[in-house]
Amino acid sequence: MLKHMRKTTTDFGKSVDHGYSLVELLVVLFIIITFAAIAIPNLMTMVGNLKTRGDARDLNGEIVLAKMRAAADYSRARVYADLSTNAFRIETCPYTPSGPCTWTPDQSGTQSLSNGVSFGYGSLTTPPFNTQASLGQAPGCLDNSGSTVANTACIIFNSRGIPITTGAVPTPNDALYVTNGKSITGVTISVTGLTKIWRSDVSTANWSQY
Numbered sequence: 485m486l487k488h489m490r491k492t493t494t495d496f497g498k499s500v501d502h503g504y505s506l507v508e509l510l511v512v513l514f515i516i517i518t519f520a521a522i523a524i525p526n527l528m529t530m531v532g533n534l535k536t537r538g539d540a541r542d543l544n545g546e547i548v549l550a551k552m553r554a555a556a557d558y559s560r561a562r563v564y565a566d567l568s569t570n571a572f573r574i575e576t577c578p579y580t581p582s583g584p585c586t587w588t589p590d591q592s593g594t595q596s597l598s599n600g601v602s603f604g605y606g607s608l609t610t611p612p613f614n615t616q617a618s619l620g621q622a623p624g625c626l627d628n629s630g631s632t633v634a635n636t637a638c639i640i641f642n643s644r645g646i647p648i649t650t651g652a653v654p655t656p657n658d659a660l661y662v663t664n665g666k667s668i669t670g671v672t673i674s675v676t677g678l679t680k681i682w683r684s685d686v687s688t689a690n691w692s693q694y
Contacts, residue, residue: 535598537694539662540669540681542595543572547639547660550574551677553590554641560585560648561641564625565660567604568635570597572660579643584630597662603637605661605668610689612682615659615672619689622658626650645677669694 546563553576554561560577564587573594577585597603603621611619625638639658642648647658654675661670663686670682681694 535601536662536664536667536669537681537683539597539601540671540683540694543660543662544671544679544681546572546574546592546595547671547673547679549592550590550639551641551645554643555645558643560643561590562587562625563639563660565603565622565637566635567621567637570602571595572597584626584628586628601662601664603661604663605670606663606665606686608668608684608686608689610691611659612670612672612680612684612691612693615674615680615682616657620657621660623650639673641677647673647675647677 543563543565550561550563553559553574557576557578559579562575562577563572564575565572571594574590574592575587576590577587580586605619605621609619611617621637622639623637624632624634625636627633637660638650639660640648640650642652646654647656649655656673656675659670659672661668663669666686668684668686670684672680672682674680682691683694684691
């Protein structure tokens with residue numbers, strides 16, 4: 485077994501090997517514990533922020549894809565977010581001049597948020613600058629009978645790639661927010677369909693754009 489040794493020289497010029505003293509080992513252990521106490525919380529915060537940022541980018545990708553689906557197929561498409569299961573997917577509705585949409589899941593499938601991340605925006609009340617009139621998730625989704633589905637949020641695009649309400653009126657108020665309990669990341673959509681990704685601390689609305 486490899487031992488950590490140190491050498492000292494006696495008055496007679498003879499080298500003698502000694503192990504580290506208990507005090508030296510305790511000093512080294514104290515230094516390691518101090519660095520760990522500082523580094524681990526910062527590392528956990530960084531990992532949490534990376535998760536929320538990654539989920540926001542995934543949401544942004546789905547939103548952009550839904551916009552493209554609607555324009556390409558001359559139909560409506562929406563991002564359906566299940567706020568209770570923390571999952572989201574694209575759904576499409578073939579063009580119908582009248583009557584409710586018959587929404588069907590897109591072949592791209594369902595995605596889930598990362599572990600420790602959920603839909604929400606904590607106790608914040610102020611939206612990112614020049615976006616929503618008031619902070620909130622997109623409106624609830626309607627099922628194929630026209631009833632609102634509880635604990636959902638939907639961003640709908642018409643055939644021109646414009647975000648609209650369930651009444652087909654263009655809207656600048658759609659957004660989806662996710663949080664890990666320490667920070668909040670959101671995707672907002674302008675009335676022209678332009679998306680932006682934002683981040684804020686969970687306790688103070690200090691939004692900054694990614």
